[in-house]
Amino acid sequence: MNSEQLIEFLTKLAANPWILLKILFLVAFLIYVAFAVIVVRQVNLMIKTLDGVLNLPLRMIAWIHLLAALIVFVLAVVIL
Amino acid sequence: MPDIFVAKKKPVKTSPPQKTNALAAFIKKPKNINFETQEKKEEIVLFLRRHWITNVPWVLVIVLMLVAPVFLRFFPLLDFLPGRFQFITLIGWYLLTTAVVFEKFLSWLFNVNIITDERIVDIDFPSLLYREISSAKIDQVQDISTKVGGFIRSLFNYGDVLIQTAGTEPEICFEAVPQPGQVAKILNQMMLEEEQEKIEGRVR
Numbered sequence: 001m002n003s004e005q006l007i008e009f010l011t012k013l014a015a016n017p018w019i020l021l022k023i024l025f026l027v028a029f030l031i032y033v034a035f036a037v038i039v040v041r042q043v044n045l046m047i048k049t050l051d052g053v054l055n056l057p058l059r060m061i062a063w064i065h066l067l068a069a070l071i072v073f074v075l076a077v078v079i080l
Numbered sequence: 081m082p083d084i085f086v087a088k089k090k091p092v093k094t095s096p097p098q099k100t101n102a103l104a105a106f107i108k109k110p111k112n113i114n115f116e117t118q119e120k121k122e123e124i125v126l127f128l129r130r131h132w133i134t135n136v137p138w139v140l141v142i143v144l145m146l147v148a149p150v151f152l153r154f155f156p157l158l159d160f161l162p163g164r165f166q167f168i169t170l171i172g173w174y175l176l177t178t179a180v181v182f183e184k185f186l187s188w189l190f191n192v193n194i195i196t197d198e199r200i201v202d203i204d205f206p207s208l209l210y211r212e213i214s215s216a217k218i219d220q221v222q223d224i225s226t227k228v229g230g231f232i233r234s235l236f237n238y239g240d241v242l243i244q245t246a247g248t249e250p251e252i253c254f255e256a257v258p259q260p261g262q263v264a265k266i267l268n269q270m271m272l273e274e275e276q277e278k279i280e281g282r283v284r
Binding site for chain 1: 100102103110112113114115116161162164165167168171172175176178179182183186189190192203205208209211213
């Protein structure tokens with residue numbers, strides 16, 4: 001990014017300060033999506049360690065949770 | 081040569097396998113539950129996890145988290161934000177609440193203590209993607225003590241079972257398990273059986 005682009009970006013930011021908040025929200029939701037991926041892996045590890053305890057429902061909940069996190073991230077990109 | 085003395089085999093009092101309720105905290109001889117380090121002929125005698133009452137504190141926190149957005153009507157903390165940001169914040173809050181519920185539930189469900197016919201196993205998941213499995217053979221168990229203290233623990237009959245071992249893990253603790261006296265009794269019985277097996281030279 002050269003100095004002109006930086007100045008243009010800062011001008012935009014000054015005109016609409018909510019852009020900065022939007023970026024913060026998106027970063028937070030991105031971190032949440034990463035967390036949801038880890039939860040899926042965690043559930044798989046747990047089921048591998050202890051087989052026979054609600055395997056299918058737990059896997060389903062973990063994947064639905066990941067899907068929800070992705071949907072909310074996309075929603076934040078569109079709405080904000 | 082006929083044997084002069086043959087010790088009578090004591091019939092071991094064991095209850096028939098129970099129909100497994102996956103959410104129970106005290107299961108004798110569970111069906112359809114296996115753990116990763118279980119050997120082929122190894123049978124689970126007792127399957128334990130923390131008493132369900134230990135979940136009450138975090139359930140109360142979750143209830144507070146669920147109703148917290150209602151209080152925003154009386155204390156408009158987010159009013160400085162545009163409507164779209166308020167909406168996304170609310171969705172994010174409920175997503176976070178879901179994650180806390182799921183994590184707490186998983187922690188309760190998978191932090192278990194298992195007594196098999198050969199050893200005791202303690203499976204812990206202290207944090208994300210991290211697990212600890214400690215085990216000790218029954219014949220390495222040296223001392224068993226139970227700890228039940230306080231009003232709630234006495235009322236719901238749950239407590240800690242501390243097992244001193246001669247293995248690499250000097251102490252294994254079954255935390256807040258139901259019927260600690262019964263657990264200690266079963267462990268003692270298994271230790272006696274193990275000693276009997278050693279005396280008779282029976283090796284499985």
